[in-house]
Amino acid sequence: MNLLMIIRVAFRALVRNKMRAALTMLGIIIGVSAVIAMVSIGQGASASVQAQIDSIGTNLLFVSAGAQNVGGVRSGTGDTGTNTLTVDDLEAIKREVPSVSMVTPAVNTRAQLVAGNQNWNTSLQGVSEQYPDIRKWTVKNGAFFTDADVRTAARVIVIGQTLADTLYPGSDAVGQTIRVTNLPFRVVGVMAAKGQDPQGRDQDDIAFAPYTTVQKKVLGRDRVQIAYVSAISQDATYTAQQQITDLLRQRHKLAASEPDDFTVRNMTDVAEAANETSKTMTILLACIAGVSLLVGGIGIMNIMLVSVTERTREIGIRMAIGARSSAVRSQFLIESIVLSLTGGTVGIILGVGLSLAIPAMLGWPTLVSMMAIIGSVIFSAAVGIFFGYYPARKAAALDPIEALRYE
């Protein structure tokens, strides 16, 4: 008796009891669709994080004052108490490190912006004219301030979309005057809208002014908390990181035993960390969904065991008219595999459907993963074999005489 025949026999046996087959499959359907939907959510989150990072630029490096980790105690980067990074350091990086193409300091402060009868508290960033190129962020209206504005510490300001909407609803912001700590600034440009960052913060609630202006006229101190550095290519980021570290250690006259008093991080590391986080999330979600798949599998075993008992007489008939034990075993094993594979297929359809519906329903990005689909198929087949084997063996071990006598 060949395999095709056994498959037909198994199919007929399942079709004879549609309701039970459907209920048994339900466990696998829920399990598989949950795995696919969960992995899709995880992958979607991961992909959106990656997209954000890509939009920032993967050849980006951060240089910040203060050590990230001193004596095992982590302190925030750009620590307000430290004053170890200067504009001269940044000039030196730009001048002496060959793998660096652009540098901008970022002098951050919070400021109250007043325009007419509107006011808004926002993050004011003092940067150089290269900032839009480094961050790959375009100006929507007007223009970014220039090299000359930076040199002369001009009172010019570029605002984010949120600010433009808040302070100048319905009118053009460019050319208007904003007062920052009672100093008038001329609005020269409005940045293109960027939306939320992966942490959900509004990236458009921001204003840019030349760092020289912020240092001298707003803060009254010439310190740099953080700088953005652009490497010549993504491959050059590690070289740039090393070269910047070497240069700054040399400039800060640090002995070999002393730790860095600054921190250089590259975006690739940040991206990897973010990926690591979303990967962990995905695995966690998949594991939870996997448990339901396991429960579905146990459901199959349960039904198959009941089925073997209930169909003892049928097994006896089949054996009496010439079915070998192996044919009976194969029949039950294939019934169980058919149950789990059919359940798996329906689960895939449901899971993919769910993954496509989630962005519309909940607004979460999803990404249907081929790996998750293939994995679910293999897993559901494995569930069928694993949980079907024991009942199948039990059926095959029956004695035809006893089985025929069974009531």
Place this chain on the structure above:
Amino acid sequence: MVAVAAAEGNPFYLWTKKMLRIEPQQLTVNPALLAEIPEARTVIQLDHIHKTYTMGDVEVHALRGVSLTIREGEFVAIMGASGSGKSTTMNIIGCLDRPTRGTYILDGEDVSQMSKDERADIRCKKIGFVFQGFNLLSRTSALENVELPMLYLGVDAAQRHQRAMEALAAVGLAGREQNHPNQLSGGQQQRVAVARSLVNHPALILADEPTGNLDSRTSVEVMEIFQRLNRERGITLVLVTHEPDIAQYADRVIVFKDGKIKSDYQVQDKRDAAEELKNMPAVDEDDEDEE
């Protein structure tokens, strides 16, 4: 012209009687038919079969040295009280069980020491079973039930269908192929079972109390089919029954008692089911069909 002596157990006697359906001493025998007699093959040969079951510490001797020979074309009824060993004998003849001692040659093959799988194959090819409880697969059409043994033999789909249709027609169930067992009467179900036992062209059909669950008229109908198959196709039939009047439809009766053969005789006034059916009051077929 050859005269044949009447003697119990004499194959010439048996065959002559079967061929001509009259007592041989009354007539001369057609030599053309007589020429076939030496070809009457032995289908079943049991030689000193013992079967012992161990139940806990107690040994139960179900069979204590049974020897018997059944030739091709014979219609044999096995009788005996419960516990006489007739069921054990049937299980051994049907290759469902193995003897503890002794040899069993079925259709030229020694099956007494065969493995479980080998016996399954023998059952598939050489034995057709008809049971008391019909033992059809429920929720499965008559046609599929009849096709089942061919499925295990590996007959291709077209031939399976054709042979199953023929077998169902042979037992008078043409047009009922798609009915499920619960849509058929007891007699019809048993006829499906008979069709199923036929399809692999077995050397032997083994019927275990085939009329046990049937009323008297339906019993006669089933016996009529058995007699017809035996007469027209020369199929060897072994029938296990405890009803003496059912045994009267066979050619030969073997009676078991205490694990041994008590008697083995030719039926003197064999009943003819077809004749009896003619004389029975007609039953409205539709009533039966609607069950």
